[in-house]
Amino acid sequence: MSIEIKIKKKRLYAILSLSVIILLLSTLAFYISHLNKEKQIIEYKSAVYSSLLCQFSCPVKEILIKEQKNIVPDPECISLCTRKLKENNLDQNKFNEKDLLNDNLLSDIDTSINQCRKDNTDENTSNINYEKYYKCNVEKLISLKNKYNYLNTL
Numbered sequence: 001m002s003i004e005i006k007i008k009k010k011r012l013y014a015i016l017s018l019s020v021i022i023l024l025l026s027t028l029a030f031y032i033s034h035l036n037k038e039k040q041i042i043e044y045k046s047a048v049y050s051s052l053l054c055q056f057s058c059p060v061k062e063i064l065i066k067e068q069k070n071i072v073p074d075p076e077c078i079s080l081c082t083r084k085l086k087e088n089n090l091d092q093n094k095f096n097e098k099d100l101l102n103d104n105l106l107s108d109i110d111t112s113i114n115q116c117r118k119d120n121t122d123e124n125t126s127n128i129n130y131e132k133y134y135k136c137n138v139e140k141l142i143s144l145k146n147k148y149n150y151l152n153t154l
Contacts, residue, residue: 037099042150044090045105049141049151052109054081056137060130071130105148112140 058077062069100106116136120129145151 037095041095041099041102043088044095045100046151046153047085047088047090049105049109049144051081051085053138053141054084056134056141058134060134073134103148105144105151108144108147109141112144113137116140 055073055078058073058081060071061074063072064070065072116133117128120133120136121127122129
């Protein structure tokens with residue numbers, strides 16, 4: 001006993017067309033979601049970069065801390081720079097470490113800051129020349145714009 005299933009050609013074409021459309025829409029939705037995530041990652045990294053550049057660009061002041069004069073960035077300026085970052089409501093927890101480190105911007109920032117610290121630390125006293133240290137960081141951060149084109153939109 002064999003059962004024959006007869007499907008009209010029009011109905012078969014309609015089912016195949018519908019399947020192809022569903023597949024294309026699913027692919028498009030996935031691609032748009034991926035692009036949106038990439039955009040959010042770039043926005044997050046750009047905001048962190050801008051905040052750091054702003055902080056290192058703050059004017060320095062001589063402040064007495066524990067009976068010792070220290071040169072530090074203007075606290076009001078630092079507060080303004082960090083407030084701007086917080087106002088963007090960017091949440092780093094939305095992204096995994098792999099997403100954030102996909103192009104080395106954050107590690108290049110870290111390397112630049114550490115190199116400036118090393119270059120401006122007196123080996124004998126371990127004192128940092130903060131005025132030169134902050135200037136060095138600004139220069140190195142600005143130079144990263146050549147490597148990461150998306151920072152040029154800031």
